[in-house]
Amino acid sequence: MGEDLEKLKQRLPLLDYLRQQNWVARPAGHGPEFVGLCPLHPETRPSFYVNTRKNLFYCHGCGQGGDLLRFIQLSRQLSFRQSLAYLEQHSAPPADPAAVLEQAATFYQQQLDGYPEALQYLKQRGLYDPAAIQELRIGYAPGGSLRRHLTAQGYSCDLLQRLGLINSQGCDAFYRRIIFPCCEGERVVNLYGRSITAAVAHRFLPGSKGGLYAWEQVQQCPQVILVEGLFDYAVLWQAGFRHVTCSSGTHLNTRQFRQLCDCPRTVYLTFDVDANGSGQQAAQQLAQRLRAQGIATRRVLLPDGHDPNSFFVQGGDARQFQALLEAALP
Numbered sequence: 001m002g003e004d005l006e007k008l009k010q011r012l013p014l015l016d017y018l019r020q021q022n023w024v025a026r027p028a029g030h031g032p033e034f035v036g037l038c039p040l041h042p043e044t045r046p047s048f049y050v051n052t053r054k055n056l057f058y059c060h061g062c063g064q065g066g067d068l069l070r071f072i073q074l075s076r077q078l079s080f081r082q083s084l085a086y087l088e089q090h091s092a093p094p095a096d097p098a099a100v101l102e103q104a105a106t107f108y109q110q111q112l113d114g115y116p117e118a119l120q121y122l123k124q125r126g127l128y129d130p131a132a133i134q135e136l137r138i139g140y141a142p143g144g145s146l147r148r149h150l151t152a153q154g155y156s157c158d159l160l161q162r163l164g165l166i167n168s169q170g171c172d173a174f175y176r177r178i179i180f181p182c183c184e185g186e187r188v189v190n191l192y193g194r195s196i197t198a199a200v201a202h203r204f205l206p207g208s209k210g211g212l213y214a215w216e217q218v219q220q221c222p223q224v225i226l227v228e229g230l231f232d233y234a235v236l237w238q239a240g241f242r243h244v245t246c247s248s249g250t251h252l253n254t255r256q257f258r259q260l261c262d263c264p265r266t267v268y269l270t271f272d273v274d275a276n277g278s279g280q281q282a283a284q285q286l287a288q289r290l291r292a293q294g295i296a297t298r299r300v301l302l303p304d305g306h307d308p309n310s311f312f313v314q315g316g317d318a319r320q321f322q323a324l325l326e327a328a329l330p
């Protein structure tokens with residue numbers, strides 16, 4: 001309780017609260033003190049002081065003093081417990097899912113450099129350029145620390161659970177995963193988590209994965225490279241290809257399909273060339289559907305057994321990939 005209360009008070013400093021309540025104050029001298037009319041008793045000469053360093057008030061007129069919670073008790077005539085509930089509600093950030101996901105993405109991004117195993121995994125997957133990693137906002141979920149971070153900012157466990165960030169036991173849902181935020185414009189709409197221990201499957205949070213990855217950035221391009229995985233996307237981005245997007249799987253949802261068809265363009269389908277041919281089969285089917293909508297398509301043929309990610313991991317470079325684009329089949 002004591003610790004939570006401290007966090008609450010940090011989140012909403014006394015002076016900020018008073019100003020929200022239209023308290024007018026001026027600095028009292030050069031220190032951290034402000035003075036104004038006392039909101040707790042009628043007066044004409046200011047005798048209500050707030051010390052912003054200590055986060056406390058004192059009124060020389062009525063003799064009342066204390067912290068934010070004390071002020072709420074006195075000004076609203078509430079019990080300690082009621083004041084606490086009032087303060088919790090008052091200082092809770094509005095529950096906008098995109099804002100929470102944004103906070104989670106930022107948190108994960110900040111973790112990445114602290115976990116050598118995560119950086120090592122990225123290197124294995126051909127991602128080594130810190131600038132590209134930062135531009136794509138790639139992060140790491142070590143597990144076990146997101147919940148604490150977000151609840152300290154006032155987000156309720158209930159909300160975090162609804163968004164799938166924590167599970168029904170209250171634990172972080174993403175554990176030892178590389179995280180890619182998926183955005184629509186500026187808004188984070190989902191997080192993709194790729195386990196760095198191959199045993200666990202990759203996954204999104206529940207809810208829509210959105211349209212094509214970073215679509216706004218390529219929407220105007222007359223030629224667009226479409227890949228099926230975010231690591232494919234990331235290595236191409238790192239190699240300098242900017243007209244790339246990703247469908248996160250070979251099966252496009254209606255929204256993603258419509259996006260590709262929204263104006264005339266050429267789509268370079270760069271799906272996996274796997275042994276059972278499923279990637280290429282999916283590419284062919286998609287090409288047919290796109291052509292039926294008047295969209296030109298090319299099928300990029302990577303060497304056998306490769307996807308764009310493994311192509312770059314095994315030494316392929318931008319020039320070689322460019323040659324594959326030029327040789328793509330209509």
Ligand SMILES: [Zn+2]
Pocket residue numbers: 038039040041048059060061062063064
């Ligand atoms: Zn007073």
